[in-house]
Amino acid sequence: MTKQTYLTGITTSGTPHLGNYVGAIRPAIIASKVADNESYYFLADYHALINSHDPAAVRQSRLEIAATWMALGLDTDRSTFYRQSDIPEISELTWILTCMTAKGLMNRAHAYKGLMQENIDSGSSDPDKGISMGLFNYPILMSADILMFKATRVPVGKDQIQHVEMCRDIAQRFNHHYGELLVVPDVEVDENTPLITGLDGRKMSKSYNNTIALFGTSKQLRKQIMKIKTNSLEPGEPKDPDDSTVFDVYKAFASQDEIATMREDYAKGISWGDAKQRLYELIDAQLAEAREKYNRLLAHPDEVEDVLQAGAEKARIQSKELMLQVRDAVGLSSQA
Numbered sequence: 001m002t003k004q005t006y007l008t009g010i011t012t013s014g015t016p017h018l019g020n021y022v023g024a025i026r027p028a029i030i031a032s033k034v035a036d037n038e039s040y041y042f043l044a045d046y047h048a049l050i051n052s053h054d055p056a057a058v059r060q061s062r063l064e065i066a067a068t069w070m071a072l073g074l075d076t077d078r079s080t081f082y083r084q085s086d087i088p089e090i091s092e093l094t095w096i097l098t099c100m101t102a103k104g105l106m107n108r109a110h111a112y113k114g115l116m117q118e119n120i121d122s123g124s125s126d127p128d129k130g131i132s133m134g135l136f137n138y139p140i141l142m143s144a145d146i147l148m149f150k151a152t153r154v155p156v157g158k159d160q161i162q163h164v165e166m167c168r169d170i171a172q173r174f175n176h177h178y179g180e181l182l183v184v185p186d187v188e189v190d191e192n193t194p195l196i197t198g199l200d201g202r203k204m205s206k207s208y209n210n211t212i213a214l215f216g217t218s219k220q221l222r223k224q225i226m227k228i229k230t231n232s233l234e235p236g237e238p239k240d241p242d243d244s245t246v247f248d249v250y251k252a253f254a255s256q257d258e259i260a261t262m263r264e265d266y267a268k269g270i271s272w273g274d275a276k277q278r279l280y281e282l283i284d285a286q287l288a289e290a291r292e293k294y295n296r297l298l299a300h301p302d303e304v305e306d307v308l309q310a311g312a313e314k315a316r317i318q319s320k321e322l323m324l325q326v327r328d329a330v331g332l333s334s335q336a
């Protein structure tokens with residue numbers, strides 16, 4: 001098999017929750033350690049500006065998300081870990097790609113269309129109300145992220161597939177006009193990504209406000225787990241593990257043996273309180289060490305900064321080289 005280059009961006013908004021951990025962070029960290037492939041992980045902080053204009057929140061989320069990945073053991077030697085805004089070549093490439101992107105293509109982006117539809121449905125006279133050019137151009141910035149590092153595989157959730165397809169379109173159009181310079185990436189949708197349910201039984205998501213924080217204190221973790229919605233079956237009454245949020249979350253952390261035991265205990269009528277306590281103890285034990293590291297990193301932001309700066313330095317060797325070629329291809333190289 002030919003060597004693949006994986007690239008994933010993490011929008012720096014909010015604080016990571018257990019759903020982010022199970023669905024995205026944990027698999028990426030495992031991949032960063034085992035794969036022979038090259039991998040790029042970056043904090044998409046330019047993308048964060050689309051939704052947040054609060055500098056303190058942007059700063060805090062960037063730090064928290066970087067510290068999360070480091071605390072959980074991302075191999076930052078083997079992979080390249082950096083912040084999008086530390087790579088000035090990305091905004092340069094964004095502009096050049098913007099000039100090669102049909103506006104009609106961006107008109108079709110789901111995120112943009114969805115917001116426009118909301119405006120129309122709410123009877124607003126301006127369908128573009130509240131929509132910034134940042135949101136409209138979002139897929140072009142994302143394309144620059146991907147094309148800059150010649151990614152061949154972009155693992156994303158279903159909501160991002162269209163963006164990677166747009167990236168392919170944009171790269172092909174560029175290559176057709178200026179010569180084969182950009183690598184056209186493939187989408188990689190991981191159908192097996194475990195999704196966990198949130199407190200209310202719907203998918204765990206910030207937008208539903210039903211999340212369990214990844215690195216709260218142990219006490220907060222317990223308190224949130226105790227809030228998971230259950231039915232009103234009494235202790236001693238058999239319970240259905242396949243219709244239980246507690247069991248669902250348990251499965252995402254437990255070994256096969258632990259899952260089997262829990263199944264039996266459901267049949268025997270374990271109380272919701274005991275099931276939740278067991279879930280709490282399991283997650284707490286798995287996260288304890290990383291949580292401690294995380295808290296230490298938050299107290300020493302300079303250590304996070306050093307890692308990110310080293311990552312940016314490594315990344316820029318490639319981004320500078322690609323930009324020289326791109327500038328040359330479009331007619332912007334030095335005349336000397």
Ligand code: TRP
Pocket residue numbers: 007008009010011044047141142145146154155156160
């Ligand atoms: N838009 C992605 C998200 O919100 C994050 C992202 C930005 C990204 N640039 C990327 C993902 C490049 C993959 C590749 O999830």
